[in-house]
Amino acid sequence: MIIKIKDLDVFYKNIHALKKVSVSIENGKIIGLVGGNGAGKSTMIKSITGLVPIKNGKIFFNDRDITRLDSASIARLGISTVPEGRRLFAPMTVQDNMNLGAYLRFKNEKKKDIEKDIKKIFELFPRLMERKNQTAGTLSGGEQQMLAIARALMAKPKAILMDEPSTGLAPLIAKEIFKVIKSLKNRGYTILLIEQSARMALKISDYAYVLESGKIVLKGKASDLLKDESVQKAYLGV
Amino acid sequence: MALLALPFILGDGYYLSVMNFIAFYAIVAIGLCLLTGYGGQLSMSHAAFFGIGAYTSAILSTRFGLNPLISIFIAQIVSATAALSIGSVVLRLKGHYLAIATLSFTIIVEILIIETAWLTGGLQGLSLIPYISFGDFIIDSDWRLYFIVWPITMLIMLFSLNLVDSRMGRIFRATKESEDIVRLFGANVKIYKIKLFVLSSVFASLSGSFYAHFVNFISPTAGSLMFAIDIIMVLAFGGFTILWGALLGAASLTFLNEYLTVFADFKRTIYGLSLILIMLFCPNGLLEGLKDSLSRLISVKNAGGD
Incomplete structure (x- = not known):
């Protein structure tokens, strides 16, 4: 377990953006985190990288508590980000x-x-x-x-956080990006992949979480989630 | 090289003196170009630091009889300390808020200069400031000053050009785009911003010190708001992100200043209008705007040829 997030609570003023979210990221794996708009996906990345204050809960990186560290120190530990909108x-x-x-x-x-x-x-x-x-x-x-x-x-990096790498890209190009992400895993990188296009993300992830209005509603092996009826209905448009 | 030959062509006189004033402007402008153009920190405090540099050195040398070379050196330490303490507070602000905070600092310094007349001479200014001298060799002519102030300007220019391309310079340029993202790559943005602010303020202060010891007289206009705007004008002409532009901008403004004296008080109006026009049509500065339209013209031509 390279990154371990335990019972995370994050607020934007009085909006409860993340509600007791727990996520584990294993070494050398792609962990998918899917969900619709406003589910709190980007907030996850922002809380890991220290860009938003955390109310309750803890984040561990290689068993070290990084919950209260600032962004630069977190980066120094070996967490790298592919921010939303590329930036x-x-x-x-x-x-x-x-x-x-x-x-x-x-x-x-x-x-x-x-x-x-x-x-x-x-x-x-x-x-x-x-x-x-x-x-x-x-x-x-x-x-x-x-x-x-x-x-x-x-x-x-020891772990890469990717925030919606497929946003705004033509489907073919998005596919190419996902191929690259998969090849990175084969090179031994650990990746947290946050995505709105659930199907593509689940296809290359090992394990995945489904986030809905700030709560984890489902988790499991990505291949199982792809087959899950409720996921299919809500995110895959089957 | 051309700069080296210039004084022989111009001779010791009016134009050489203008050249020296261009250098005074250029040094301040290079500093502001680094801070605002590259680092994205909109600052209006450079006039204040010019004033601090000028007054500190002038006071130390006239009232305490220090050798100007020593007083100039001490003035830079004073300015750097002031910049460090001001910078570490105001640099938490961004954009227009930072501009307003630094502007207020300029106003405070101007008032302080006027109000502490026992020390600074107040509105009457401070006169009889000694020339810089190396033993018996006194820098009392435009000719002599030229060979001091222009090599320094060129050194500052070279230093700045190198800085922009260094690891530190990359951080400055990236900070202008997004502070948060720079942090995500492990850089302590706050410290970089303060370092840049101090450096850029010391440039302004150095220019102020030289100015005081060459003109032998300073008045509160040296650290005034109008001067702050003049420096912004230099960048507006030369381009905010072209270091060489600072030289061209300083030259254009100085000459403009000379030629527009016939308009007396209307000069400021002309400045104001041209600043508005430049900002409207080339927000990155006149030179940058011209460069852009030139490259657009060329690409259109090429496209037409295909």
Whole structure:
């Protein structure tokens, strides 16, 4: 268990956004978290990364309590984020965006090693390599999402949190992104995948949770959830 | 190189003096360009730090008889300390709120300068400020100052260009886009913002100190609101995110300043109008706007050729 979330309560003023949510993220697995608009999915990521205050409950990272840590310290422990809406540094080049992902490593590691890593990640995303000196704002939606993932990988993370990586992408491109995410798991990465398009997310996840108005209403092996009648009705449109 | 040759062409006189004033403006503008253009922190306190740099050094050298070289140095420490304490409070604010807070600081400094007449000379200003001198070699001509102030400007420019491309500079530029996301990659944004604020304020203060020791006289206008707006004008001309633009902007503003003196009080009106027009049509600055339309023109041409 690399990340363990226990009985999390999060409020936005008087709106109870997360209600006693418990989630476990296992090493080397993709954990899916699906749910509709306003279910509290993004709030989950924001609470893990310290961007929203937590009322009750605890978050552990490798058995260390990180509930009250600030964002920068949480990142230092090895949690990397692919934020909702990509949130790239638009006027900066692809290369600069990736260097920023590796920000913490520039302190202790040799530039050469980081450059080697960039090359490795470019192998995963050849299109980014071609556009290395272009500014991030000029990329297409799919390329931007890939850059957001590449930027997160540059931090050499122990766990990656992905917030709706398929949003705003054409179905074919979204499919491509999911393929990449799956290949990341095969490379040993641990991923928390938050998604609205439940079918695609469940297909590549190992284990999944269904979030509904701030509560976990279902959990189980992703393959089982895909077959579950209530999930099919509510999220898969069967 | 061209800058090196310039004084030989212009000779020691009016134009060389204008060149020196361009440098004073440019140093402040480079600092503000780093802070606002690259770091995204809209600050109006640079006039105040120019004033602090000018007055601290002037007071120390006239009233306490310190060698200007030492007083300039101490003035930078004073400014850095002031910037550190102000910065760590006001940099919690963002956008317009930060602009208003720093603007208030400028107003406070201006009032302090006027009200502490026993120390600063108040509205009458402070005169008989000694020239900078290295032993018997006194920097008392435009010619001599040129060879001090322009190399310093160029050093500051080179330093800033390097800074922007460094690991730290990447953080500044990214902070402008989104502080939260920068935090998600482990950077302590708060400390970076303070560092940048201090650096940029010291640039302004350094320029102020040189100005005081060259003009030998300072009055509260040195740290005034109008000066704060002048610096914004420099960036509006030169572009907020082009460091070299700070030089061009400083040059345009200084020359404009000279040529518009015939309009006397209407000068400010002309400034105001042009600032509104620039902001309306090229919010990133005139130079940037021209660059954009030029590249658009070229791409349209290329597209037409296909």
